[in-house]
Amino acid sequence: xxxADVVKAIKANHPDLVVSAEVxxxxxxxxxxxxxxxxxxxxxxxxxxxxxxxxxGGAIDFPKEEKMQMMYYLMKPDSKFMLIYKVDLPRDDLxxxxxxxxxxxxxxxxxxxxxxxxxxxxxxxxxxPLLLPPDWRGGHPLRKDFKEEGSEE
Amino acid sequence: MTEPVIVPDIMxxxxxxxxxxxxxxxxxxxxxxxxxxxxIADLGFTHRGIEKILENRTFLQGIIPVERMVMADTPNIGxxxxxxxxxxxxxxxxxxxxxxxxxxxxxARINSHLYAFGLQAESTGYFPAVFLxxxxxRTIILRLFxxxxxARWSLNFxxxxxxxxxxxxxxxxxxxxxxxxxxxxxxxxxxxxxxxxTFELRCDNVGVLKxxxxxxxxxxxxVLRGSGIPIDVRKDEPYAAYGDLDxxxxxxxxxxxxxxxxxRYREIGQSxxxxxxxxxxxxxxxxxxxxxxxxxxxxxxxxxxxxSSRGELGVHLFTDGGMNPYRVKIHSxxxxxxxxxxxxxxxxxxxxxxxxxLINSIDPWYLDSDR
Numbered sequence: 134x135x136x137a138d139v140v141k142a143i144k145a146n147h148p149d150l151v152v153s154a155e156v157x158x159x160x161x162x163x164x165x166x167x168x169x170x171x172x173x174x175x176x177x178x179x180x181x182x183x184x185x186x187x188x189x190g191g192a193i194d195f196p197k198e199e200k201m202q203m204m205y206y207l208m209k210p211d212s213k214f215m216l217i218y219k220v221d222l223p224r225d226d227l228x229x230x231x232x233x234x235x236x237x238x239x240x241x242x243x244x245x246x247x248x249x250x251x252x253x254x255x256x257x258x259x260x261x262p263l264l265l266p267p268d269w270r271g272g273h274p275l276r277k278d279f280k281e282e283g284s285e286e
Numbered sequence: 287m288t289e290p291v292i293v294p295d296i297m298x299x300x301x302x303x304x305x306x307x308x309x310x311x312x313x314x315x316x317x318x319x320x321x322x323x324x325x326i327a328d329l330g331f332t333h334r335g336i337e338k339i340l341e342n343r344t345f346l347q348g349i350i351p352v353e354r355m356v357m358a359d360t361p362n363i364g365x366x367x368x369x370x371x372x373x374x375x376x377x378x379x380x381x382x383x384x385x386x387x388x389x390x391x392x393x394a395r396i397n398s399h400l401y402a403f404g405l406q407a408e409s410t411g412y413f414p415a416v417f418l419x420x421x422x423x424r425t426i427i428l429r430l431f432x433x434x435x436x437a438r439w440s441l442n443f444x445x446x447x448x449x450x451x452x453x454x455x456x457x458x459x460x461x462x463x464x465x466x467x468x469x470x471x472x473x474x475x476x477x478x479x480x481x482x483x484t485f486e487l488r489c490d491n492v493g494v495l496k497x498x499x500x501x502x503x504x505x506x507x508x509v510l511r512g513s514g515i516p517i518d519v520r521k522d523e524p525y526a527a528y529g530d531l532d533x534x535x536x537x538x539x540x541x542x543x544x545x546x547x548x549x550r551y552r553e554i555g556q557s558x559x560x561x562x563x564x565x566x567x568x569x570x571x572x573x574x575x576x577x578x579x580x581x582x583x584x585x586x587x588x589x590x591x592x593x594s595s596r597g598e599l600g601v602h603l604f605t606d607g608g609m610n611p612y613r614v615k616i617h618s619x620x621x622x623x624x625x626x627x628x629x630x631x632x633x634x635x636x637x638x639x640x641x642x643x644l645i646n647s648i649d650p651w652y653l654d655s656d657r
Contacts, residue, residue, distance in 0.1 A: 160523060161589060186517075187504040189617035193604060206589075206600065206617065210501055210515070213522040215589065217602075238504035241625050264330035264656055274338055275613075 136162055136214060139182060146177050163217045171220050175235045183209045184216055190242030192250040194277045199224050201250060205232060205239060231257035249275040296323060303331050307409055307642035310652045322636040327624045333656040340614040344580055345371045353440055356654045358398040360440050361390045362594035368444045369525055370590035370603040374583040382571040383448035388527040389564040390443060392557040397427045398595035399550045402649040406547050407479055409642035410488040416479060423471055426464045448574030458565040465558050480551060489544035493644045494634045496541055505626045506619045507597025509648055512546035514539045519593040531560050543647035580609050596620055596649055620655035623648045
């Protein structure tokens with residue numbers, strides 16, 4: 134199964150839930166899905182397409198486009214393909230069902246995205262700060278509009 | 287008569303962040319007598335916001351803060367960032383530079399694994415001298431680093447397009463000399479330490495991580511290979527000169543702390559082979575292509591992966607046409623392995639006395655997980 138076949142299979146399984154899927158370069162695949170079908174597509178990826186190995190997760194802020202993107206990195210252990218599984222969230226409604234119900238190892242990465250970007254993960258069982266201090270009140274540091282306390286800008 | 291229900295009398299114990307066997311983190315243990323019911327890792331004591339710092343540095347300036355993630359392993363971390371920049375800017379690297387990179391990365395791997403091995407021996411409690419032996423042997427590597435780059439720890443030697451300097455005259459012979467000395471030492475370590483009955487008693491069957499759990503929980507590096515799964519970025523997606531070099535991916539089938547230690551130990555042997563190969567067969571040629579100091583990348587998204595000593599390190603770089611990265615997401619190997627460490631109490635029976643052995647078999651580097 135080549136990278137292009139994986140892309141085809143993702144699109145064929147959920148034609149109405151997948152926004153786009155493409156091969157970035159060899160062994161790199163990127164797929165953007167709609168928020169409604171986020172868990173459903175993830176289960177197909179794990180059970181039917183073999184992306185059993187969770188690698189990481191993180192978010193990126195696009196204030197100009199009024200959106201944030203949550204990204205999960207998944208790997209297929211036999212062919213070593215890396216899939217970047219993305220979902221767009223409007224900046225005024227940062228809610229997402231937690232992917233820990235599919236890959237429990239995403240727990241730490243979701244906790245990090247929660248404190249750094251303010252994304253709410255529904256159904257996550259332990260949403261406490263991972264890296265920031267428990268009494269942190271300074272906002273979400275990795276957002277593009279974050280201002281450090283006392284900075285002159 | 288019905289059996290009485292026994293409710294375990296759980297006590298929560300705080301371990302670290304000043305404990306010598308925890309490193310710069312706090313571990314919470316729910317214990318009932320000697321048995322550990324739950325492990326909670328409280329990370330973040332060394333969080334410095336490296337991902338945010340990188341957004342405010344030019345591509346070249348970013349190499350310095352990113353290498354601070356793992357001091358024992360700076361070349362591997364730096365290489366992950368540098369290869370991401372090269373892919374985003376479309377820079378070619380000369381062959382000789384790739385070979386030098388591979389050699390330095392393997393030297394750093396030996397340095398880091400020796401440190402881990404010394405700590406593992408120390409954590410069993412019986413061999414305080416071994417940590418000193420490995421520290422002395424590490425100076426062989428550090429002296430070579432010093433001669434090549436001028437620094438012993440934070441090398442900052444790789445830059446987009448190649449490496450800073452060519453190998454000094456007679457460096458290859460010194461590498462061979464060091465390799466031969468370290469090979470002799472490792473035979474002694476194996477007899478004195480790895481096959482030692484006391485060491486085996488402390489490490490065998492401690493923290494068993496089955497292969498399917500290792501995949502499900504996202505373990506990486508020696509932790510994953512200690513569970514018998516041959517995943518290594520150096521083989522899967524050869525970067526630098528690894529495509530031309532001859533080495534094996536080390537796996538062990540026992541899945542316990544001993545297996546993870548043996549994987550590290552045998553990987554040192556492979557790294558020594560690679561060092562020798564590079565010293566003997568390095569091609570001649572230029573060591574750097576010229577890159578503008580303040581390069582601008584067009585809008586792009588690049589994910590580079592390297593195998594650091596602790597496992598896979600990914601750098602996901604977004605550029606928007608400016609002189610700085612738009613966002614850098616770093617996949618830290620220790621963060622992934624710490625999740626496995628948290629879950630181990632549910633997968634296997636663990637006693638409080640096993641915790642130091644277990645945590646050093648994971649080989650965490652908290653500055654890496656906290657970033």
